[in-house]
Amino acid sequence: MRFAVVRRHLSLERLISERARVAHDISNIASGIEDMLALVAARQITSDRADCVVAQCREEHRMLGDRLELLDAAIAECGKF
DSSP states (O other), rough: OOHHHHHHEEEEEHHHHHHHHHHHHHHHHHHHHHHHHHHTTTTTSSHHHEEEEEHHHHHHHHHHHHHHHHHHHHHHHHTOO
């Protein structure tokens, strides 16, 4: 039922566009985590500072992953009609 409400307000094209944006953001965050870990390995940043940044990045990654799942479900629901 909740996807029917989403479907009324967002076109399939907008859902697909938003999904691409969220997937791109997830990719950027994953790259940022890798970059931060490389800085720690090169001793260009303290591990305490990196731990804080990585924790924030992982939380954002998790939230975007949840959003991606909802978008995928909404896209699948739109495809049924």
